[in-house]
Amino acid sequence: MSGGSGGTPGFGARLPEAFESLQGSLNPSPKRRRGRGALWAWIVVILGATYFIVPLIATLEFSLRPEPPTRAYVNVLADKRFFDGLRYSFIVGLITIVLSLGLIVPTAYWVRLRLPRLRPVVEFVTLLPFVLPPIVLAYGLIRFYSRQPLVLTGTELGSDLLLVAAYVVLSFPYMYRAVDNGLASMDVRVMTEAAQSLGAGWFRILWSVIFPNLRTAALSGAFLTLAIVIGEFTIASNLARDAFGPYLSLLGRDKIYEPAAVSLISFGLTWLAMIFLALVARGSRTRVQIGGAR
């Protein structure tokens, strides 16, 4: 056999070394690989942190420019419309969450249990709010519900209902994905059958078995929904609701430093909500072990 150390002695003798060297450069030792990986990981983390932190620092710095530095914050917290808007959006958000959960959980459950082939269709439908601009949704709703047979825009309550209904639609992508992921983490069919064999009907199965095991997933969907509702401007503004979104917009038009202060306060509230979610999830006993020995 030619090649290697057989055919041409000089070249053959060096070939293994050259090969090893090439292999070494192509496949560095595990220690070196780990070192490089750690370096890249740190670079990515620092870049990501910078991307998020720099705007916050800039906003904070800007909000503290007036004299005294806390003036913008004092003004915001002294403004009744801030709390009114926040309270209104919060209440609308909570109602939206309840309705959205009431609609999405049974639907996602049933699709997983009985209609798995429909999942792509349902996923597509829930993604429509991403495709449809909110302004189109707002005008469509206002036009449709401003005339017979169902006039909703004529009254405060009717407009509130319309706003909630629109927000339920907006929450679909977030809520459906969160709930569907939660359902994927448990064996829905076996749990359902176990409950059925013990005599449970559909409502009992949903209420006692499915909902409690979706607590973490439902909470994450709920907080995403709340975040969307609190910051939403287009629909609330077109329906002339005194929500937090329109208030923010108004503030940005009339004031210089206060919008920055409100942004940071909103950011703080969101973080509080996330911490609350993490605490609730940590206390959750819904770890699912479907099979296998421990």
Place this chain on the structure above:
Amino acid sequence: MTFLELTGVRKQFPGGVVAVQNFDLSAARGEFVSFLGPSGCGKTTTLRMIAGFEQPTDGTIKIDGKDVTNAAPNKRNVGMVFQSYALFPNMSVADNIAFGLKIRGTPGDKVRKRVDELLELIHLQDRGSRYPYQLSGGQQQRVALARALAIEPTVLLLDEPLSALDAKIRIALRHEIRQIQRQLGITTVYVTHDQEEALELSDRVVVMSEGRVEQIGTPFEIYNFPATPFVASFVGTLNAIAARIVDAGSGRLAIGGREIRTTSTLTGAPGDVVGVALRPEMITLVEGPEPDVGPGRNVVPATVKDVAFLGAVVRFGVIVGEGDEAASIDVDTFNNPNLAVPAIGAPVIITFPPEACLVLGTDVPEVTRDALAAAEALL
């Protein structure tokens, strides 16, 4: 008296796949029946039809004389234990066991009493407040059993409940299941693909293949008198040998050119080939000259082909006859330190009683032409 009755049950799934066909079974009150068969044979589908999770395409299912064919699963009062335990992760062990009782509106003090009884029954008295994820697999399955028993079901269904457990726990738990079942006298249907499990636990075994019932019988009947080639090959280790009829009337056959006798019913002309089943543990292997084994016992010279140590058993592979007529036969012997193991290639003698030599496909009158064809295919 029949307590659980399946008559002409058939299940065809959308797409045309027939999972179960012509399934008939009558189980007495308190009987332990196992469905045994390979994956995809329809045993779980049949169990799910009894539970109400699947609707039969044809046939009827009766429990205690009541037709439940179309009854909803939550109206059948049938307890079910799943392979994956299916405990509710959000509930404690006690709450899991109490779930069915609470649905039935049982008063709180009675629920507590019943839960305590069942925790004692499964030896988990101190684990009532634990959550499923805090228990081992074996403990979880015991809780699942207690939960199914809490509602005092008319029939207890177990769908491969031990498959996810390791071997030691599996054996311990199957003894426990049988003991509890005997203690409560509950009619039980047990699905498994583990023949040892089925044979040990059951009063009767239903062997299934490709959606059909191959044989229903006691573990003794199933093991010793397999009705079809499939049962013979699936239950236990088996030598399936081609034998040539010498004289059907007197039960004389030839294996590897050596004449033997069978007590099985034998039909056919001299020279016809039939399938013969011979259990390895029914054969005795001796070295040296032809032994005097008494009248009637078959004595066949053979050559050792290989030897395998299987722990408690030593399996010898021997060849009987030569050329095209040669037959390969396994012989099992209990292992012991003084066992004289013949060398590979050594001449030996194998002996077995005529009743150990089962002629496949001819022992049961209802055996079909298909089964005979399967026997030929098997050989």
